[in-house]
Amino acid sequence: MEYDFQAIEKRWKAQWKSTDAYRVEEDPNRTKYYVLDMFPYPSGAGLHVGHPLGYIASDVFARYKRHQGFNVLHPMGYDSFGLPAEQYAIQTGQHPAITTETNIKRYREQLEQLGFCYDWSREVRTSDPKYYRWTQWIFSQLFESWYDIAADRARPISELVQALESAGLHEIKPSCDAKWWENLPLEIRVKWGEGFTGDLKSSQWLDASEDEKSQILMQFRLAYLADSEVNWCSALGTVLANDEVKDGLSERGGHPVQRKRMRQWIMRISAYAKRLLDDLETLDWTESIKEAQRNWIGQSQGAEVQFDIAETNHKLDVFTTRPDTIYGVSFMVLAPEHPLVLEITSPAHQESINQYQHAASLKSERERQGAGDQSVTGCDTGAFALHPMTGKKLPIWIADYVLAGYGTGAIMAVPAGDERDWKFAKNFGLDIPAIFDGKDTAESVFTEKTAKLCNSESLNGLSGQKAIPIAISMLEAKGVGSKQINYRLRDAVFSRQRYWGEPFPVCYENEIPRLVQSEQVTLPDVDAYLPTEDGEPPLARAKREAWNVFEGDRMEFNTMPGWAGSSWYFLRYMDPGNETVFCSREKSDYWGQVDLYIGGAEHTTGHLLYSRFWTKFLFDHDWIGFNEPFKQMINQGMILGRSSFVYRIQGTNQFVTFERRKEFQTQRLHVDISFVDGDTLDTEAFKNWRADYADAKFILGEDGSYTCGFEVEKMSKSKFNVQTPDDLVERYGADTLRCYEMFLGPLTQHKPWDTKGISGVHNFLRKTHRLFAQADEGTPDEKSLRILHKTIKKVSDDLNRHAFNTVISALMIGVNELLDSKGHQKELLQPLAILLSPVAPHLAEELWEVSGGIDSVMDAAWPESHDKWLVSDRVTYPVSFNGKVRFQLELDATMNAKEVEDAAIQHEKTAAQIEGKTIRKVIVVPGRIINIVIG
C-alpha cells in the first residue's frame, strides 16, 4: 500500500478534533511543562515557511514532553493589535477589527494544517476586550503603585500616601527622577521655597490641594504622565520611531520630523534596572541575548559631581565614571536641551546657541549619536563653571553628543582621558590638561585606568583604579559629590498616537488624569483612523456617545503600545476565560514559568525586557509566585529565501539559459519560484505569468531545458521567492514539511530555504510506511533490537539538547537499517512509532494503529533504551601512527588498556608501519582509539 499522506493526515486531524486530544487541564498529580512560541502578529500575507520553523520545534518538544508523562501546556494566540491593520484601515476605511479577524482565520487554518498540538480552547487575542481588559487592569495597578527602593519592590500608592501623611519623604525613598520637584508647576514649588531639595515634609503634603497631591504622586507612580522627547512628524500627525526617521525626514512620505516634547504615559522600568540585570543570571538563555540585555540596561558605576556656575546661584550636576580624573577637567558640556542652557547663555552667544539647538532638534537620536559621521559639533554658551576642587573657571559648551536623557544630561569633559572629549577639545582648541604621568595626551588620548595620575594634588601617584574610591570620598568630604550607580536604561514611553491599540482606562478633569473604574473602557468607533487636524490622536475623533463610558472632561486619546498586550500573555494562557482576575493564583502556581520559549532574537531588548519587567511587578504584589517569565529560551534562525533568476538579452524578449548567459549582454530578473523546479524553468508557465512575457523566446541548454540562476536572500514578495507552507503541504503532506524544516539544519542557525531536499525527507516517510506495512507478530532478532535501542538513545539524547535536525537523521538511519535487517515485528515497530510521533504525528498515529498500538500514540510512554542492546562485546579500534589512522583492529571490549596496547603492537600491520623506527609511546583510550608514536 502506498503512503497516502493526504488520507492519513485528514483522518487523524479529524480524530484529534473529535477526541479533543490537545485539551489540557491542571492536574496536581502530574508535573507540568510549559512550551511557548512567541506571539505572532497575524499579518495579511499569512504564514511563510520561515514562521513555522520555531512552531514545529516547539511542537516537537511539547509532544516529546507529553510522551514523557508531563502535563504539557502548549498554547497559541495572536498579538492582534498593530500597525498594518491600522494602515489598511486608513487606506480602505475598513475597521481594523475586520481585517484582523480575517487574517486570524487564515493563520488558524495554516497552523491547523501543520498538525500542531495547540490547545485552541486557550487561544487569546490582545485586541479582544475580554483580554485587554486585563492589560488595562495591569496598567491601572502600575499607576496605583510606586517603587520602594529600600524594600526593593513595588508597593501600593496608598502606602506612599500614608507615609507622606505621617512623616513626609523623610524616611522612605521612592524611585523617581533625581529632581522630581522640578517637574511640578511653579505654584507648588514656590510654596516650598528656593532651597527645596526633595525632602517633602508631611506638613507640606497635608497642605497641598487634591490637584497638587495628584501631581506630586505622579512623580512616583510606576505608570506616570510626563513630558518626553519624541520624533514628531506634523504632516503625518504622529510620532515616529528612531528608525522611521532618515535625515530629518520621515521614511514614509519624506515629511519633516522634529524633536518635540509631548505629554506621554511612561513606565518606570528604570526602577527595576538592577533586578533586571541581576536576575539574568538565573535564566537559561543564550549568552548573546543576556549580554545584549546587560548592555541595554547599561549599569555604570561612578560619581555624581556638583559644579557651581560662575556669577549665578545655579549648580550643574554631572555623572562621571572617572572621578579620578577630576583634575583633568577643562570644560563642561551640556545636552542642547538641558534646561540650564536657557538661563546661563550669555547674550553674545544667544544667537549661535539658538541656532545650534534648533539644528540639534532636527536630528534624530540616532543621527545625533553619530551614525556613520564622526564630525564634532558644539557651541559655546559663554558661561563658566567653577571647578569644585580648584575653583578654576571652566567654559560651558553644548554639544549634541551629550544626550539629555542619559545621566544628568551634562558631562565634565576630561580631554586627556576620554575619546570624545579629546576630539572636542582638539576641534575647538580647548585645554587638554596633562594628568597621566608619562603620557603625552596632547598627541593622543589615554583612556585606560593603568597610568599613575599627576597634576592631581592628593591623587598624584595613584593609578586610576585605586584613585576612584579616594576621589569619591574626597568629593563627599567636600560636599560636592557622591558615589552613584547609573543605568542607561530609560523609562519606557507607553503612549501611542494610534487607533488600533488598547485604550487607556483614564479620563481627565482639568487635565488631571484619573482612572476610570466604573466600567471597562473599550475602543470607540471613529469616522477615520487618522489624527485630527490639530494633531490629536485618532481617538480624539470619537464622539462623546461613541465611548462606552465617558467620565471627566475627556477621555485619554492615546492608546497603548504593541508591547502592552504581549508583556503578560503567557499568563493569560493559563486561565484564559477568567473574568474576575487576569489569572488565578492557583493556576499560575500550577503552570509557573514558561519552561521553554522559542522565537526570534529580534525581540531581545523590547518584548523580552518588558515582559520581565511586568512579571517582576506582578510578583511584587504577590499576584504571581515567580519573578521571571521565561526560564529557558531558544532563538531560531531566520529562513532565507532562494530566489531564481532568468537572463533576458538586453533590448529583446529573448531569455538565455544560465550556462550560456555570458555569451550575451543580459539583464538578470527575478522569476517567481513557483515556475521553477530544481533550477529548471517551466517556460510555458513563465509565458503565462505576465503579458509582456507571452511571446518570450528561449535559448535553451544542451538538455533542451532552461536553467535559472539562483541566489540566497531574505524572503520577500518583491523577490518572488516566498514559499508558503500550503502548496508544500499539499504536495508532500504536513508530516514531510515538519520533518524537512527540522532536517534543514540546527534550529538556531540562519539557513537558506531550498526545497530540493524535501523529496529525501518525503522518501524517508514513505520507507517508514513501507516498513510498517510488513508488520508481523514475530520475535525480532538481536540485530534489529540493537538498531531500535540505538535509535531510541540517539533520538532521546538529541531531543534533550534540542538538536532536532539530527533526530531526523537518526530516524532515517534506524528505518533504513531495519528495512535491511527485516526488523518489522510489532514489538520493534511500536516503540519506533512513538519515536516518530513528535516529528510526524499524523503518520505516527497511523503506524501506531498498524502495529497494534492502543489509543493514541500521543499518550504512549516514551520508550527507554536498554544498555543490554547498546553495548557490544567487540570494539573496532582505529590504530594510528603519529596521529594518522592506518588500520582497524577489532578487539574484545573487556580488554584493558595494557592488553589492547599489546594486541596493537603485535599486529602484523604494525611491523610494516614501524619499519626500522622505534616505538616511543603508545596511547590507548579504552573503547576509542589507539595511537602509536614512532620516531
Added chain:
RNA sequence: GCCUGGAUGGUGGAAUUGGUAGACACGACAGACUUAAAAUCUGUUGACCCGAAGGGUCGUGCGGGUUCAAGUCCCGCUCCGGGUACCA
C-alpha cells in the same frame, strides 16, 4: 568601533567531553526494471597521485601555537550575518 553568531565536499549539514572528518539527505554519475519515460531499487561520489587488489599525499576561511592526537583548545588575522552605538 564594540558586542555577538558563523565559515567543513557541487549543496543543506554531521562529528555531543580534544580521539577514525564528511553521518544523514540533496544533486551528479553508473546500473537494474521498462518498448520508452516517469517512479522505484542498487552501486559510486572530498581533491589529487600510483594502481589489479590495495596503498599514498593533501584537506574543516587564513597564519602561527599547544598536544601522542585539533573542525574542536590558545594567539593573531580575513570574510559573512545579526545587534548596538559619541552612554559620560
